[in-house]
Amino acid sequence: MMTRLLLPTLLLCLPLAACGNQDAGKTDPASGKAASPAAEASTVGKTVQDATDKARKELAQGNINISNDQSDKAEITPQGELLINGKTVTTTASQRALLLDYRKQVEAIAGAGMDIGVAGANLGVKAAGEALKGIFSGDTNGIEERVNAEASKIEAQAKQLCTLLPGMMAKQQALAAAVPEFKPYATMDQSDIDDCGK
Template identity: 45%
Template sequence: MRKFHVLALAALLPLAACGKSDPPPASSSTDATAAPAANTALGRKIQEAMTKAGEKLATENVSVGGKGGNHGFGYRSRSGGKDLPKAEITPQGDLLIAGKPVPVDEAQRKLLLEHRGHIIGIAQAGIAIGMQGADLGIKAATGALKSVFTGTTDDFEKQMEAEGRRIEAEAKKLCALMPGLLASQNALAEALPAFQPYATMDQSDIDDCGKDGNYDFDLDGPSSASAGDEGDRDAGTHAQHMDAAAEADAAAKGSSTGKQ
């Protein structure tokens, strides 16, 4: 079984419970990779950093398990496989194990590229959703207090609930990408013995996706070598987002309990 993590969606989804409202309007987005522009200055900075991270996907190796799986873009095994050498799929369709290429024929290379594509598809979708979630958390943190002073708490709660539900609907689209990932993993494992120890995703990952609002995809981030200072800045920005989301949730709950 594998654990995938795209972004801390759990920080924003509680906002959907901060009030009761009519069902939100249907999202204009046709897929999970289309993220609307941020509405806050910090949100735009987060979007810029995450867009850059998304652009790295096309040029960086994709990690598929083993030691040091937190380098490159890919996924980590929840259990087992951690003592294996690090395995990666390059943009050219090579399988690297402990940094050394495994001999592959053209059919195997095609399967490697297909599996890499599925991983990148989930990562890009998660980045898009994460950008929306970060901006929502910031808007909620700044808007909650304002709504109290302006007497528009109910309207604000309904707006946040609608936005939270819309983003949760986008997150559910990630689950729809999982069967393709499992199929490409299994096809590759069958065709390439060297990859078999790293094929630890199973049907339970698909079955558990979205249960109880859980969209925890543990995708590796950019390598320290390529991210450099940008990674540190992104980590700080992400921490700010988490603080904003937590404040928003607390403010929303506080305003709800204060209503008559």
């Protein structure tokens, strides 16, 4: 199932990009002191944002893989062509319009997933910074509340993402009805929508 694979993959990759930050823990050349948690958070945030921007560009300019666990590789090009195992499926202008519409929906959901990934990476850095600051200052009051308040914003973003799924399923079903070659890849069902909020 594409949505089951696409979104978790994006959400997992973005925090990993943050962990791969080359500048974390380095010293500030001007002062010779270790970078502050805020500076590191800013650097990690930029690293994650750069990775996200690159992923968005690749998503917009490259083919989108719509294959599931089948052996055939199916993709939708930026021009709205359906490729199966590298071969273009002959389509009419109206079928290409449906393919492009579906592709835009996939991009929108992937983009929303990336936004959640960025927010999650930033929250992780912020939580770690808050915890360290609390340990060194001895003032740990309110850390959990502040982190939970930020986490609830991310949860709201995730719920908003779930509201996009019914539209995606409708577009997928319309496309499957119009383009028989696409039908094997139209595997989304109501359980995907129902499970999203969980």
